[in-house]
Amino acid sequence: MNKFKTLALVLATLGAAAAQAASVMDQPPAGGVEPAAAAPLQADLDRIVAVVNNEVITETELQQRVHTVAINLRRAQIELPPMEQLRQQVLERLITERAIMQHARQTGIRIDDQMVNASIEQIARQNNLTVEELRSRLAADGVAFNSFREEIRDEITTQRLREREVDEKIVVLDSEIDAYLAEQAGFTGDETTEYHVAHILLPINTPDEDDAVRKTAEDIAQRARNGEEFSSLVAAFSRADDALSGGDLGWRTKLDMPEVFWKAMENDLKAGNVYVTRSQRAWHVVKLEGERNGATAKLAGGPVEQTHARHILMFVSDITPEADVLRRLSEIKARIEAGEADFATMARLNSVDATATRGGDLGWLQDGDTVPEFEAAMKKLKKGEVSEPIKTNYGYHLIQVVDRRTDTEGNPQRMRIAARQALRQKKLAEATATWQRELRDEAYVDVRLNDAE
Template structure:
């Protein structure tokens, strides 16, 4: 969730326009427009307000009209901040409602398993978020509410996110099996030249679990129509937000940078021969039909099984995280200021890290210790490798935010067989995790009892 940069009343009006497809516009407009009198001077007839209505029943709980309106406001705000074109209103509502149904089913299952996030744990999580934004809890709360996000609602969203994460860890992460033969095969493959990374966008048209031939044909037809629109020059991000059933749909299907070793083999095969900007054909998997867009390629650093000696780097950093409060521009500007202070010998790196870094290493002056190749994300590793001992990088972007990096020293070290196998296990786990998560979400959605009540909501 990214905080709004425009007044909340503008979001209310935008949400009212977007909600027409499910009969939501009448209520939102009625709430935003004051009562009026006729031009003749006689009082107008009393305005009739519709009560909140049920849009869907999920097992034994309901999703209401107002809940969807609230979610529309938040997601529309975020997509605009990320410059993602909004889907047509009806499809936007459908995507949001399906996401809410899936979230509700996850939260219900989490409660069945006894997964609870008590207020003490929640308070600590919220306090950490405030601390990462260099604010007191009171300042953070005031900022949220000034930007139109009630603090109580923010707390509950964080509680729900933590619950769903713990549920996925229980149901997916902890059940991934990696055999010794898989590790052996991975290490054998690493003996050949590898290390390609892909920046990808993704559309998934999901098929139900145990789908009939007719259902599969219908979903294939839908996927083919999406692919036709993409090939005709359609905006991939907008089409992902409109049609994709993946959890990344409302971020335009952005998968970021992925090492080929951490992608399903089906995806790697489909990317073979594609040039930057091109789109794959339909990719059939057990979860449905996928479409990939290749946004970029680059070489990645990997640890080779054939090598017994690798270079280690002792490094420290200052991290400014990008979140609801701190924009990418804010983070980059702050680090640029800190870099200037370092260049002018006006401050010590470790002192600035303790004061400004949003990382647990801040208490150690930003010291990350000795780093092996592959221990960090590729963006960080490339910048680190380009530095000489003592040098400080320019602000570097990674999935965690923006960094200033300083290399302290380097050395050669032997890679033990045990560490090689550990690295292999981590890579195999990441390769399996996305597909396993999507498969689990599909099964959870298919098992849920869902009843739509659009007619009642009009």
């Protein structure tokens, strides 16, 4: 099942994971500098540090975000960059976020309090906390709960806007899947090799900047080769969306990483190597962290029973207690069964899951694709039938079975699904970065950071 990306926001304050946070909670950051001390509050916190179109970013906002980012870097055991560089990096992120929010308002996207409350409830539950415990943890980290709520609202807004303007435009052609699988089939011993890659993105805003940006990239690369922590350099210099989480692209095959990265790496594949390469609109510093055999067990052969299903997900929260959730879902079920509404429309209007924009469509599922409670209820339904409200650790669901089939192709079909997902994720990452950069470039921006210091 899909999880809200808003989880990333709470991880920025609670740590990358509960276990990791517990192990590093009381440890001092690298260099022995406490985040709170790294950005001392000043008397003129309402000074304007940037103007984005008709809105301002104040010193208060900047310092609050720097504080949160410092906590996140500390718990990820990433050495803090110099405070001036960190402030500039965080301000650039705030500018981009403000441009996105302004565009969202212009296009009519609104996220109501119920959606925000439900998302916070899910975040708390996924971290084994109550909402009050989450509130206390945030307060202990110096993060105001109201500010956290607005960050959640902005994250959901960004997700909805991106789904409309980016996700829905991503198309993976059957010919692309055929080419992808044919290239994989042509591999020999290296066909399952995966590479752990991290990167720094340095955009080129005008052609005149090309040489200067290239020199900056080469200087950063040399610093990394001389032993400086790469994740700290990422936090200081990268303009990518993952800059404040270490620039980690994870484990990828050569087909899953940007082509310019692979061309820079392929003739000298050695863990620890740092490369400089250029794409159409940016210079990149890329580090090869490691290499491994990424082969996984293939799916068992033979026929596979699959179910095409939709669902509507609702959360229990302070605003919508369990009784209200059950009542609303029962009313929706009654309307669908009476022919007063169709399931897809009700999902778009009521579901808090990311599939809501697709009418709750989960696609073709087979054993193991969903949690046990969901799977057990789904298997009992006839084609077109709607379930009673089903409780899982994600919340309460209404499930509708759209169709059933026996997949006699087995592994090849699943391989095509996996190939489509890999190609889509690759295109989506590139399209999202371009979309964010274009929104930022289209905005009027006046940075006054130096005036504020």
